[in-house]
Amino acid sequence: MNLPQGYAYSAVYAGIRQTERDDLALIVSGLPANAAAVFTRNRVQAAPVRLCRRHLAQSKGQVGAILINAGNANCATRNGDAVALGTARETARMLKLPVAQVLTASTGVIGVELDGGKITAALPRLVNGLSPDRFEDAARAIMTTDLVMKTAAAEARLKHGAVCVAGMTKGSGMIHPNMATTLGFVLTDAQLPAATLRAILKRAVESSYNRLSVDGDTSTNDTLLLLANGASGVRPETREIPRVEERIAAVCQQLARSIARDGEGAKKFVTIEVSGAPNDNAAARLARTIANSPLVKTAIAGSDPNWGRILSAAGNAGVVFDPAKTDIRMQGVVVCRGGLATPFSETELKEKLDAPEVHIRFSLRGKSKGEARFWTCDLTHGYIDINASYRT
Amino acid sequence: MNLPQGYAYSAVYAGIRQTERDDLALIVSGLPANAAAVFTRNRVQAAPVRLCRRHLAQSKGQVGAILINAGNANCATRNGDAVALGTARETARMLKLPVAQVLTASTGVIGVELDGGKITAALPRLVNGLSPDRFEDAARAIMTTDLVMKTAAAEARLKHGAVCVAGMTKGSGMIHPNMATTLGFVLTDAQLPAATLRAILKRAVESSYNRLSVDGDTSTNDTLLLLANGASGVRPETREIPRVEERIAAVCQQLARSIARDGEGAKKFVTIEVSGAPNDNAAARLARTIANSPLVKTAIAGSDPNWGRILSAAGNAGVVFDPAKTDIRMQGVVVCRGGLATPFSETELKEKLDAPEVHIRFSLRGKSKGEARFWTCDLTHGYIDINASYRT
Numbered sequence: 001m002n003l004p005q006g007y008a009y010s011a012v013y014a015g016i017r018q019t020e021r022d023d024l025a026l027i028v029s030g031l032p033a034n035a036a037a038v039f040t041r042n043r044v045q046a047a048p049v050r051l052c053r054r055h056l057a058q059s060k061g062q063v064g065a066i067l068i069n070a071g072n073a074n075c076a077t078r079n080g081d082a083v084a085l086g087t088a089r090e091t092a093r094m095l096k097l098p099v100a101q102v103l104t105a106s107t108g109v110i111g112v113e114l115d116g117g118k119i120t121a122a123l124p125r126l127v128n129g130l131s132p133d134r135f136e137d138a139a140r141a142i143m144t145t146d147l148v149m150k151t152a153a154a155e156a157r158l159k160h161g162a163v164c165v166a167g168m169t170k171g172s173g174m175i176h177p178n179m180a181t182t183l184g185f186v187l188t189d190a191q192l193p194a195a196t197l198r199a200i201l202k203r204a205v206e207s208s209y210n211r212l213s214v215d216g217d218t219s220t221n222d223t224l225l226l227l228a229n230g231a232s233g234v235r236p237e238t239r240e241i242p243r244v245e246e247r248i249a250a251v252c253q254q255l256a257r258s259i260a261r262d263g264e265g266a267k268k269f270v271t272i273e274v275s276g277a278p279n280d281n282a283a284a285r286l287a288r289t290i291a292n293s294p295l296v297k298t299a300i301a302g303s304d305p306n307w308g309r310i311l312s313a314a315g316n317a318g319v320v321f322d323p324a325k326t327d328i329r330m331q332g333v334v335v336c337r338g339g340l341a342t343p344f345s346e347t348e349l350k351e352k353l354d355a356p357e358v359h360i361r362f363s364l365r366g367k368s369k370g371e372a373r374f375w376t377c378d379l380t381h382g383y384i385d386i387n388a389s390y391r392t
Numbered sequence: 393m394n395l396p397q398g399y400a401y402s403a404v405y406a407g408i409r410q411t412e413r414d415d416l417a418l419i420v421s422g423l424p425a426n427a428a429a430v431f432t433r434n435r436v437q438a439a440p441v442r443l444c445r446r447h448l449a450q451s452k453g454q455v456g457a458i459l460i461n462a463g464n465a466n467c468a469t470r471n472g473d474a475v476a477l478g479t480a481r482e483t484a485r486m487l488k489l490p491v492a493q494v495l496t497a498s499t500g501v502i503g504v505e506l507d508g509g510k511i512t513a514a515l516p517r518l519v520n521g522l523s524p525d526r527f528e529d530a531a532r533a534i535m536t537t538d539l540v541m542k543t544a545a546a547e548a549r550l551k552h553g554a555v556c557v558a559g560m561t562k563g564s565g566m567i568h569p570n571m572a573t574t575l576g577f578v579l580t581d582a583q584l585p586a587a588t589l590r591a592i593l594k595r596a597v598e599s600s601y602n603r604l605s606v607d608g609d610t611s612t613n614d615t616l617l618l619l620a621n622g623a624s625g626v627r628p629e630t631r632e633i634p635r636v637e638e639r640i641a642a643v644c645q646q647l648a649r650s651i652a653r654d655g656e657g658a659k660k661f662v663t664i665e666v667s668g669a670p671n672d673n674a675a676a677r678l679a680r681t682i683a684n685s686p687l688v689k690t691a692i693a694g695s696d697p698n699w700g701r702i703l704s705a706a707g708n709a710g711v712v713f714d715p716a717k718t719d720i721r722m723q724g725v726v727v728c729r730g731g732l733a734t735p736f737s738e739t740e741l742k743e744k745l746d747a748p749e750v751h752i753r754f755s756l757r758g759k760s761k762g763e764a765r766f767w768t769c770d771l772t773h774g775y776i777d778i779n780a781s782y783r784t
Binding site for chain 1: 433434435436437465467468469470501502503504505611612686690691693694696698699700701703704706707708709711712713715728731732733771772773775776780
């Protein structure tokens with residue numbers, strides 16, 4: 001995987017999580033990068049989210065470093081703002097950056113005080129360890145209940161040279177669309193003005209993180225940052241911008257899919273495609289309601305071709321549609337035609353549903369062209385095992 | 393339990409479900425009863441729901457009999473309307489009622505054709521078995537994944553005599569507020585005009601079935617019927633109506649609570665109380681979002697005092713509130729004060745959370761008085777076991 005130029009990464013164990021596994025990561029851009037960001041829409045926002053908003057406003061979207069910790073969300077904590085600012089300051093001092101160019105992000109348990117001392121004590125080791133080759137170390141350090149590291153990369157060859165995009169993300173529960181779900185950091189070495197970057201990120205999120213649902217819950221810390229440091233020396237021409245955007249969106253989509261694939265306890269990755277809705281928004285609402293239905297998700301866990309639950313879930317989306325003009329396919333097999341049962345081999349379909357990838361297609365007949373693709377996972381015992389004892 | 397006068401009940405096994413257990417029930421009122429109804433708001437509505445709406449309009453809200461089957465929802469079925477109407481007709485013929493005074497209700501799997509022949513073949517036995525004493529037989533026949541029969545009764549002693557209210561309900565999954573969740577039949581022998589009855593039911597549902605959530609899913613068949621046949625000969629005076637309403641609401645609340653208590657796989661009954669919200673609606677939204685959060689529900693299953701999830705879920709309710717003015721209590725223990733952690737004995741609280749009844753109080757400080765009470769259950773392996781193989 002070709003990483004973008006001009007970034008360095010590091011990770012250490014700072015003692016924030018109970019098990020000895022890296023829990024503090026640093027991403028540094030040698031040149032100040034233009035940045036765009038999306039944050040959780042939760043009414044309760046963690047201290048690092050507040051710090052990011054403030055610093056991005058102060059720095060006019062210029063970012064030099066991102067300090068990320070796992071094991072503690074620094075949310076609903078008495079000293080939250082002080083810890084976020086204090087650790088950002090110390091990082092800025094060591095990296096000789098204006099403090100407003102340092103962002104922080106946290107993930108983990110809510111409502112437990114985060115010991116800033118552990119972070120500042122670990123900072124010298126963290127900064128010492130910075131290297132352009134430690135991208136994956138950082139990606140591993142931000143994991144919480146994630147079973148696999150989540151990274152993606154892409155490259156665009158433009159007239160004046162190649163630009164690279166690479167991203168890392170974490171998250172496998174508390175994942176819901178409509179927000180800048182989870183932590184995600186997408187970096188490129190293209191030269192892109194801040195306004196362009198913001199427009200690109202907004203659209204990329206819509207087709208990636210906002211099309212993803214694990215359990216319908218939304219964290220207080222969700223943060224997605226897109227940095228462009230221009231270190232490639234390549235400034236895409238106006239007509240090339242869509243190609244760069246396409247690569248950034250592809251990275252975001254791959255990251256989002258990897259979250260659904262690693263959904264807590266998930267055994268199956270589920271793609272839901274809706275077509276023929278009044279518009280794309282309505283299609284997304286239908287897809288999201290199907291994706292969030294515990295009845296649909298448990299049926300998939302049990303390889304049960306219970307399409308009635310899909311139809312019923314869609315009926316709760318708040319979208320006007322005619323059930324009599326609805327077709328449903330599971331794994332390519334038509335299970336419902338015109339809102340009615342249609343003959344299919346239950347045994348064969350059950351076998352097909354045992355596959356690790358499940359595909360549901362919900363099509364509305366007619367002239368409307370609204371469509372959406374959504375990703376989720378099945379709901380299994382594993383989800384409950386993980387979440388019944390996350391804190392204790 | 394004193395049952396209302398003038399009603400008779402019956403139940404038989406008609407062969408709709410695979411296991412030999414009564415699956416067809418009949419409720420008959422000797423006098424034509426005034427009726428009020430609430431139905432699912434799902435866009436996909438089962439044939440019996442359509443029949444109920446049509447018949448209630450035709451009969452101007454007069455009901456003589458309700459025919460209920462379990463084992464098949466008669467939804468998304470080719471012959472659905474014909475079966476609903478055909479079985480209602482045959483029932484009307486045997487009971488010598490106008491067909492518009494016969495309602496039907498169905499519950500069970502969606503998208504499988506319901507064999508009307510089985511029902512009409514069983515009707516003579518069903519009608520023969522009618523008795524004022526078979527209330528519980530009917531209540532048992534309408535159960536699907538329910539583990540316990542769900543009934544409730546109340547009595548009001550008025551100036552001119554006593555009136556009785558009794559109700560039966562079924563449901564333990566696919567339960568969600570905002571709709572006339574599940575099947576429910578509430579009967580009274582009071583003389584109540586149709587308009588009064590409708591107003592009473594609307595308010596009673598708001599404080600009962602609409603305050604209940606098992607899994608956030610909503611059935612295509614949800615139906616709640618309230619019948620008043622006047623067989624007590626007692627016409628409540630205007631000033632007595634609130635007392636009658638209070639009894640009807642109490643029966644509805646007891647029925648709704650019994651559904652949450654019997655939630656699929658549930659080990660714990662959870663009450664969520666919200667106070668200090670901008671208004672009652674906002675309070676209900678906060679309570680509902682907490683009640684629907686899989687992360688909250690799994691934490692309760694694991695007796696994990698993870699209040700951060702409660703605060704985070706509330707943050708997603710779309711209600712404006714100040715986390716810094718939020719207090720959270722679990723089992724009476726303050727776990728969060730002013731949006732922050734507050735010391736409590738984790739061991740002791742864990743033990744308290746092992747109880748079969750869990751109480752969460754979410755209070756917002758300030759002058760607002762909006763409040764709501766909500767019922768739900770924990771999310772356990774059992775829910776998944778039941779729903780991964782419901783159909784097969």
